[in-house]
Amino acid sequence: YFASVPAAPADALFGLMAKYKADTFDKKVDLGVGAYRDNTGKPWVLPVVSKVDSLIVADPTANHEYLPITGLPDFTKSAAKLILGPDSPAIKENRVASCQTISGTGANHLGSLFLSRFPSSAAPPKSVFLSRSPPSPGATGDTPPRAAGGRIWISNPTWANHKQIFENVGLTVKQYPYWDPKTLGLDLKGMLNALENETRPGDIVLLHACAHNPTGVDPAREEWEKIAAVCKSKKLFPFFDSAYQGFASGDLERDAWAVQYFVSQGLELLICQSFAKNFGLYGQRAGCLHFITQTAKASENVKSQLAFLQRSEISNPPIYGARIVARVLNNPELFNEWKENLLEMANRIKSMRDALKSELIKLDTPGNWDHITNQIGMFSFTGLSPQQVDRLVNEFHVYLTKNGRISMAGLNTHNVAYVAKAFDAVVRG
Ligand code: PMP
Numbered sequence: 001y002f003a004s005v006p007a008a009p010a011d012a013l014f015g016l017m018a019k020y021k022a023d024t025f026d027k028k029v030d031l032g033v034g035a036y037r038d039n040t041g042k043p044w045v046l047p048v049v050s051k052v053d054s055l056i057v058a059d060p061t062a063n064h065e066y067l068p069i070t071g072l073p074d075f076t077k078s079a080a081k082l083i084l085g086p087d088s089p090a091i092k093e094n095r096v097a098s099c100q101t102i103s104g105t106g107a108n109h110l111g112s113l114f115l116s117r118f119p120s121s122a123a124p125p126k127s128v129f130l131s132r133s134p135p136s137p138g139a140t141g142d143t144p145p146r147a148a149g150g151r152i153w154i155s156n157p158t159w160a161n162h163k164q165i166f167e168n169v170g171l172t173v174k175q176y177p178y179w180d181p182k183t184l185g186l187d188l189k190g191m192l193n194a195l196e197n198e199t200r201p202g203d204i205v206l207l208h209a210c211a212h213n214p215t216g217v218d219p220a221r222e223e224w225e226k227i228a229a230v231c232k233s234k235k236l237f238p239f240f241d242s243a244y245q246g247f248a249s250g251d252l253e254r255d256a257w258a259v260q261y262f263v264s265q266g267l268e269l270l271i272c273q274s275f276a277k278n279f280g281l282y283g284q285r286a287g288c289l290h291f292i293t294q295t296a297k298a299s300e301n302v303k304s305q306l307a308f309l310q311r312s313e314i315s316n317p318p319i320y321g322a323r324i325v326a327r328v329l330n331n332p333e334l335f336n337e338w339k340e341n342l343l344e345m346a347n348r349i350k351s352m353r354d355a356l357k358s359e360l361i362k363l364d365t366p367g368n369w370d371h372i373t374n375q376i377g378m379f380s381f382t383g384l385s386p387q388q389v390d391r392l393v394n395e396f397h398v399y400l401t402k403n404g405r406i407s408m409a410g411l412n413t414h415n416v417a418y419v420a421k422a423f424d425a426v427v428r429g
Pocket of ligand 1: 102106213
């Protein structure tokens, strides 16, 4: 049986991490890592998380029982408020269907699984979709249709995992232009043109809520308005991936602006929410999926289908990370402490952007490096070529992904000058 199973391709990022670990050079630098590091290069447990940890350990009523299928209500409700805003009409009108997930990855999976099972009614009828009514012969009517179909548009480039998550549930993945290598910024014209002219009604459009991974380039507010207008006129379904709220700018409201704007425009959409980066809870897998519907009844039905799908996939989501997040979000004092911790991370990253750019300017490195400080969030898309990246890894022990993406969190006051010198050397050739 197993002799015929071929080896799967290695995950590029995790391969890079293994190579970094095995490197014995004392000045090696890890710019591949997608996790926050403090100024000494160490993982950082947020002080507010440590505090809540001890509260939970000391709480005699806390146990390790199963959560409900759709998760911890204190967590999912406060998570919805965090991304939609405390006064969101969608919340007040019960038009939000929330389900706790295995962090952001699980939200991307469950959200796309749902959409592949329930294609938009705006989509042209396709023979590949099994009809929802009447039920096929033998169907009991109490299971979701096993249709595999629908199209999702993802940015070029995007987070490396999006394509395989969506293909895994049977969606057809298409790409819209996003990064302009000439301006090292957003290709808004190309993006709008593809959404306007190449999509079909009912297509899904993946959008990064803030701090686009891997480019660090976000649309400006007036650009988001244009994107929302196309989604509305072309009947496209926005699929927001929010992995960096608060971590990106240090301002929770600002990082949620695009999502809240789309909701205010009356669009139905979904949001994948991760608490990996903004709480430093990477391994705890605390995440949430929210569907915004037009009616309370639709929301109830969607939630029941999410529970149905979740039951056969993971049965119940993990409790510990969700409990930490819920305690922080539901306590004003802890919430304020969390905001301070967020600011500390965001400010350190911003100061590393400034430091890297000024070191490059000091060295008179050929090229314009403004994009390093214009970009936002964990990553910067440097514009370095695959050949330059190879030299950085192999000659200078500076580890970054082939596409030239660097994690700003891997920089600190001890290594930024060394990294700038290495960049300078490979750029000069
Ligand atoms: N979406 C994006 C855009 C991301 O960058 C990440 C993390 N790298 C995720 C989703 C998922 O992260 P997690 O599953 O750890 O929450």
